[in-house]
Amino acid sequence: MTGSVSTIDSKELTTVPTPTVAQSIAGRATGVYVQTKNAQPGDYDGVSYNIRGFGEALLIIDGMPATNEEFLLLDPNDIEEFNILKDAATAAVYGARAGNGVILVTTKRGKVQDAKFSYTGNFGWQKLTMLPHAVSSWENAQFENVARENAGLGPLWSMEDINKFKAGNDPNYPNTDWWDLALREYAPQMQHNINVRGGTEKIKYFVSGGYYSQQGIYRSNDLKDKKYNLRSNLDIALTDK
Secondary structure, three states: OOOOEEEEOHHHHHOOOOOOHHHHOOOOOOOEEEEEOOOOOOOHHHEEEEEOOOOOOEEEEOOEEOOHHHHHOOOHHHEEEEEEEOOHHHHHHHOHHHOOOEEEEEEOOOOOEEEEEEEEEEEEEEEOOOOOOOOOHHHHHHHHHHHHHHOOOOOOOOHHHHHHHHHOOOOOOOOOOHHHHHEOOEEEEEEEEEEEEEEOOOEEEEEEEEEEEEEOOEOOOOOEEEEEEEEEEEEEOOOOO
């Protein structure tokens, strides 16, 4: 082997549940850069990836060219092999479209065995790495007075006003933490997949169903995403030929 190829074990893709396959490969292959520009649930356009800093790679799923949307919506539990061709020597067979590298995905197929059922499920919480901590209303009033004093102006708030902010019993002098009111600290996400695999010499089958749910940090729950996957791979030998 003289070319550069990275192979990711399919089990690694399901270790940590992520909204897309692209985010599952982050940090698992050298020379592959994955960026999430927008973490809003369901915004797959905010996920970008490339090989060695070049443009969009050629995507091949089960031997056929695929779109970016088809790739991002794949269920990681359905993937058998995941290979990344990173240089001209390995990608040359795919022609000019492979100039930016090739991502090869092979999904699971049936085997000669008794029906084997498999279930994978997980549940987790997502959390922002940082949220602003706002000062109280009376502290903000004091800071405004100091700022005006530094500018040679008179105070905007009197001590009576500041005491009313502190007391919190006058609706005209509120103390509202808008960050806490609008956002929650944790957002849940879950993923489930059940599949069956088996077959005989004549008929081999793999059938898989998946569900992914991700909620945002808005308490109103306006931002959320649900994804359903269904895949069936059937190999049927009608005759000996």
